[in-house]
Amino acid sequence: MEKFDAPYSDQVRNRREKLAQLQAEGMDPYAQTKFIFDSNSAQIKENFDQMEGKPVSLAGRLMSKRGMGKVMFCDLQDHAGRIQLYVRQDEMTSPEDYVRFRKNDIGDIVGVKGDVFRTQKGEISVRVREAVLLSKSLLPLPEKFHGLTDLETRYRQRYVDLIMNPEVRRTFTIRSRFISYVRKFLDNRGYMEVETPVLNTISGGATARPFITHHNTLDIDMYMRIATELHLKRLVVGGLDRVYEIGRIFRNEGMDPKHNPEFTTVELYQAYADYQDMMDLFEALLSGAAKEILGTYQLNWLGHQVDLTPGWPRLTMAEAVKQYLGVDFMVASTDAEAEALAKSVGVELGPEKEHTWGNFLYECFDQKVEEKLIQPTFITMHPVDVSPLAKRSAKDPRLTERFELFICCSEMGNAFSELNDPIDQKARFQKQVELREKGDDEAGMMDTDYITALEYGLPPTGGLGIGIDRCVMLLTGQDTIREVILFPTMKPLENG
Secondary structure, eight states: OOOOOTTHHHHHHHHHHHHHHHHHTTOOGGGOOOOOOOOOHHHHHHTHHHHBTOEEEEEEEEEEEEOOTTEEEEEEEETTEEEEEEEEGGGSSOHHHHHHHHTOOTTOEEEEEEEEEEOTTOOEEEEEEEEEEEEOOOSOOOOTTTOSOOHHHHHHTHHHHHHHOHHHHHHHHHHHHHHHHHHHHHHTTTOEEOOOOSEESSOOSSSSOOOEEEETTTTEEEEEOSOSHHHHHHHHHTTOOEEEEEEEEEOOOOOBTTBOSEEEEEEEEEETOOHHHHHHHHHHHHHHHHHHHHSOSEEEETTEEEEOOSOOOEEEHHHHHHHHHOOOGGGOOSHHHHHHHHHHTTOOOOTTSOOOHHHHHHHHIIIIIGGGOOSOEEEEOOBGGGOTTBOBOSSOTTBBSEEEEEETTEEEEEEEEBOOOHHHHHHHHHHHHHHHHTTOTTSOOOOHHHHHHHHHOOOSEEEEEEEHHHHHHHHHTOSSGGGTSSSOOOOOOTTO
16 A cells, blocks of 8 residues: 555555445446436426436535435535435345445545425425446545635646536536637638648747657758748639638747747638628627627626627727827938937837837837727728738738727737738748847747749638637636636646
């Protein structure tokens, strides 16, 4: 027998001794291959009037035990919730079955058969006639009154977190429903779901530091994708006019409440559409998801009451800077004039960034304005300096037909009228290459095959990328991305 420190070790030892005894008696719980059940806790509670007195079978985990002698009460937890079990010695198939059931521990997984009734105290319950131990829990669950609250442990042992905290299960149920809603929303609009490579020979589609791995057979370094954009637009070139992909993205960057090294996005592209169409689509998708999943447009997130009722404000980046900071970049005609405006509101650029009109405008927004955007707000017309894949504005070549959606100071998605001029695109890729050579490891690379694709002809196209994790944070009221990712990235424990 392994040695454990008391008092925890006493519980572990006791459970293992019970398992050994069961196995010696030929009743190994791990030998069970299946258990057929016809009901769950929610069904019984929601349909009690129809199910009262009817036989049912259900399975789940024992979460509590109460009572002494020949009668006991237990709480059984299944995927749908919890229900009380009423277990009485003279109502089971044999006294021995009752004795064996009493030996079960909290955390054990059991299958039961019985009938539905309501106790004298009004509790909807199942009167157990038969029970079988389906899996022995060798480790005790956290103490029920305090549960599992330590964040480090919750994220490392999500399986225990899900057992102990119903609100965590609700979060991931909403996540699943949101992803299903996104698929249904896009499928109903004629989009085709596709899959594109996770491993690529270059890093492209966004400005981010990639993870690098090595392919032994080809003997080349490869990059885990930082976006799905460039492959999806190749498909639009090929005639797939409406495509989308829901998938994991990998960025070798910092970790904070809004960032995890691997996260989930949906990117979609529509031929013969522009960024205005993408704004309409995004607003309809996110507001519609809230209404269908939560039944309301009113949400609480990050300490704010958020109203997702359609009709969200749309401001150009320059308008937002003027509205919140009082400086008008549209009257600045030179880089020097833009620098003076930026300095007047306390924004300066370091030597690693080019001192251009567009960069000064963007940094004023990024450093001073973004933090003020609480209600859903579309910020449009980003500078070309920070938008290497977006189409230039016909009205002002310094700007692009691009937008980002902000809610509670958080970027929820990014979109543009896609750049389909191969000559302009090649020049912008070259600019990214130059920045990379100067030490910017987030700058993009030259993608000659993508340029070739553009040379065959990309129709006018609108594209949109949405952060699934942040949308789920919004819908569930969570303040950190780790609460909406089942297994967030964690530093390994020293002892493994």
